Amino acid sequence: MTEPATEAARSPLCARLDQVSKLFGSFAALRQVSVDLEQGRCYVLIGENGAGKSTLLRILAGLLRPSHGNVRVFGNNEPHEARERIGYMSHAPMLYDELTAQENLRYFASLYPRRACLEPAEALRMVGLDPELTRTLGQYSQGMRQRTSLARVLLAVPELLLLDEPFSNMDVESARQMVELLAGFRQGNRTIIITTHQRELAAPIADWVLALRAGRVASFEHGSPTL
Amino acid sequence: MPRALWTHLVKDLRIEWRSLDAIVSMLFFSGLVVVLFSIAFDPRGAFSQQIAGGVLCVATMFASVSALNQAWAREIRHQVMDAQRMVPSPGAELFLAKAIANFLFVSIVQVLLAPFFFIFYNLRIAGDAWLLAVVLPLGTWALVGNGIFFAALSIRSRNRELLLSLILFPIFIPALLAMVQATTGILTGESDPTLWIKMLLGYDIIFTTVSLLLFDVVFHAE
Numbered sequence: 001m002t003e004p005a006t007e008a009a010r011s012p013l014c015a016r017l018d019q020v021s022k023l024f025g026s027f028a029a030l031r032q033v034s035v036d037l038e039q040g041r042c043y044v045l046i047g048e049n050g051a052g053k054s055t056l057l058r059i060l061a062g063l064l065r066p067s068h069g070n071v072r073v074f075g076n077n078e079p080h081e082a083r084e085r086i087g088y089m090s091h092a093p094m095l096y097d098e099l100t101a102q103e104n105l106r107y108f109a110s111l112y113p114r115r116a117c118l119e120p121a122e123a124l125r126m127v128g129l130d131p132e133l134t135r136t137l138g139q140y141s142q143g144m145r146q147r148t149s150l151a152r153v154l155l156a157v158p159e160l161l162l163l164d165e166p167f168s169n170m171d172v173e174s175a176r177q178m179v180e181l182l183a184g185f186r187q188g189n190r191t192i193i194i195t196t197h198q199r200e201l202a203a204p205i206a207d208w209v210l211a212l213r214a215g216r217v218a219s220f221e222h223g224s225p226t227l
Numbered sequence: 228m229p230r231a232l233w234t235h236l237v238k239d240l241r242i243e244w245r246s247l248d249a250i251v252s253m254l255f256f257s258g259l260v261v262v263l264f265s266i267a268f269d270p271r272g273a274f275s276q277q278i279a280g281g282v283l284c285v286a287t288m289f290a291s292v293s294a295l296n297q298a299w300a301r302e303i304r305h306q307v308m309d310a311q312r313m314v315p316s317p318g319a320e321l322f323l324a325k326a327i328a329n330f331l332f333v334s335i336v337q338v339l340l341a342p343f344f345f346i347f348y349n350l351r352i353a354g355d356a357w358l359l360a361v362v363l364p365l366g367t368w369a370l371v372g373n374g375i376f377f378a379a380l381s382i383r384s385r386n387r388e389l390l391l392s393l394i395l396f397p398i399f400i401p402a403l404l405a406m407v408q409a410t411t412g413i414l415t416g417e418s419d420p421t422l423w424i425k426m427l428l429g430y431d432i433i434f435t436t437v438s439l440l441l442f443d444v445v446f447h448a449e
Contacts, residue, residue, distance in 0.1 A: 063309055064449055080447070084315040094310035096301060098242045110234040111314035136245075152310065 011038035013072075014160055014191040015060055015079075020069035021215075022055050029055040031215040032069070039159075040189040042182070044202045044223065047212035053195035054091075056212070057162045060193065061088040073160065084115060087158030091165055093149040097138030101148045102131055105155055112156045123151040128177055142169035150178065154185070161185065161192045167201050175201045183227035231316035235324030242301065243332060249294040253336045257290035261340065265347040273415075275348045280410030283344060284403055287363075288370060291333050292395065295374035296388045298329055303382060308446075318446035319439045326368075326375045326435075333367050353416030362413065362420065365427040366406030369434065373398055376438040380445050402430045 015037040022030040030052045037043060045053045058064040059071055062080030073079040073086065095104045105120035121131035127147040137145060146169050153161065161182070167175040175198070183205045186192055194202050199209070206223030243249055264282045268274075302308040311321060344350070352359070374395055381390040409423035 061309075061313060063312060083313050086313065088309070088313055090306050090309060092306040094306050096238070096242060096307060097305070098245050098301070099238070103238075103241070107234060107238050108310065108314065111231055111311075111316045113230060114315065 011040050013037065014039040014041075015071070015073045017056075017059075018070045018072075020056075020059065020066045020071060022052070022059060022064060023067040028215050030059070030066070033212075033215070033217055034069075035210065035217065035220065037191060037193070039191050040186065041207040042186050042192040042194070042202075042205045042223075042225070043208045043210055044199065044206040045193060045195040045210050045212060046197070046199050047195075047218070050214075051212040052215040053212055054164050055215075057088070057164050057193065057195060060160070061086055061162050063088070082160075084112065084156070085159045086162065087153035087156060087160070088162045089149050089153045089164060089166060091168070093137070093145040095137050095145070095148060095152060098136055100134060100136055101129060101140075101151070104137060104148065105152060108152055109155050115156045117155050118157060120151075120155070123155050124148070126154060126181060127151045128174070143171065143174060146170055147174070147178075150181075159190050161190060163192065163194045165195055165197070167196055167198050172201070179204055180227065229320055232320040232324050235321050236327055239324060239328035240331070243328065249297065249329070249332045250335055252297075253290040253294050253333065254339060256293050257286040257336055257340055258343065260286040260289055261344055261347055270348045275350060276353070276415045277411065279344070279348045279350055279414055280412075281407045282348070283410060284366065284406045286340070287333065287337060287367065288396075288399070288403065290336060291329075291367075291370050291374060292392060294329060294332060295371070295378050295395075296391055298325060298375055298378050299382055308382075312447055318443040321446070322375060322379070322438065322442040326372050326438075329371045329375060330364075330368055333371055334364065337363055337367070350414065352414055354413040354420070356413070358413050358420055358424070359410065361424055362406060362409040362427065365424065365431055366402060366409075368431050369402035369406070369427060370395075370399055372431065372435050372438055376442060376445070379442070383448075398434075402427060405430065 013036055017033050017035045020030055020033045021028060047053050055064065059066055060073060060079055062083050071079055074082040076082045101124055102120050105123055109117040109120060124131040127150050129144065129147050137148060150166060166178060179201065182192055186205060196202050204227045205225050207225055208220065209223050210220050211218040261282065268278060270278060377394045378391050381387040384390050405423040405426040409420035412418040412420035
């Protein structure tokens with residue numbers, strides 16, 4: 001396993017996982033994972049179903065606590081303390097079906113009083129959605145929900161972006177647009193971690209590719225980013 | 228009112244306004260309880276005055292539980308709660324907003340139900356009628372405040388609907404007793420409800436404070 005930060009300390013660390021394991025009962029979702037994640041990089045997590053990708057993301061988001069080991073995010077031993085600086089997008093849209101996209105985003109923007117959030121309409125335009133749509137989210141297609149979910153995450157302009165399968169339910173062209181958007185986002189020294197089964201879609205922005213197998217780090221290699 | 232509390236409250240009211248899920252289900256359920264009790268006991272005269280307080284409280288309780296069971300359903304669906312756990316605003320404000328919203332829903336049902344209640348039970352109020360405007364909100368808050376807290380506590384359980392009733396009803400007994408006694412005292416005019424109202428007030432203060440203090444722990448539990 002190669003660890004970039006120990007190879008050469010090019011950028012300040014955004015997050016560090018040290019011997020992190022996560023047990024659900026007797027099932028080990030993560031086993032002694034140690035990774036250093038630098039600021040301003042894009043990491044792509046690959047692996048089969050059940051490899052531990054989503055668990056790793058949820059631990060970094062502070063939504064799960066490791067059973068063993070330590071996690072530091074932006075220097076905090078508890079990632080939850082840095083939650084204001086983290087954006088997390090899950091498989092599910094994490095939005096209310098009964099509200100419109102604008103109403104959903106306005107709701108979440110109001111919950112970040114100390115951050116200069118994007119305007120909801122601006123965030124929607126960034127992900128290629130029409131802010132004037134009056135339909136509620138329940139009437140959106142899966143792809144549109146996915147875009148709205150990304151808009152929610154971008155709203156607070158987080159410094160660490162955790163995206164769990166962002167390209168699922170998206171056609172190739174939409175996925176390509178999302179990758180371009182994320183490439184622009186990374187330019188602002190922001191860190192992006194993406195889990196995906198579609199490695200080729202994320203390849204243009206992948207600085208590093210981390211492969212997980214049965215909860216362990218199987219490989220940690222340089223990517224070949226083109227964006 | 229804190230900004231996050233207001234934001235959560237407006238969101239809950241807007242969603243209920245569009246769906247009317249909680250209010251319609253509660254109204255239907257509590258209406259059924261009132262009708263069924265009136266058929267079962269054939270309430271007339273003094274007997275009607277004696278049981279009416281209990282029937283009103285039980286109808287409110289069962290109807291509220293049907294809504295409380297669904298109080299966090301929208302947050303569980305699509306993992307909205309995870310997004311709420313990631314925001315920097317305190318969880319206590321989410322709890323309080325949810326409790327206030329559900330308190331308003333139950334109060335609306337009580338107001339809509341009141342005329343039918345008086346017709347079916349041939350009621351006339353012998354005591355101070357205005358005291359009902361104190362007793363019912365205090366009793367409703369006791370039920371809803373605890374209900375929202377314990378519904379959040381049982382979210383991760385597979386049998387959460389059963390669990391909520393099993394936890395909530397025993398804890399609500401002191402408030403139910405005070406609510407029934409105070410209501411009966413007001414309807415019959417035979418006893419002074421002041422002591423029961425004080426008990427309800429004390430119950431509300433204690434349980435709301437404890438819920439506010441503990442909600443963040445429950446909310447952020449895995």
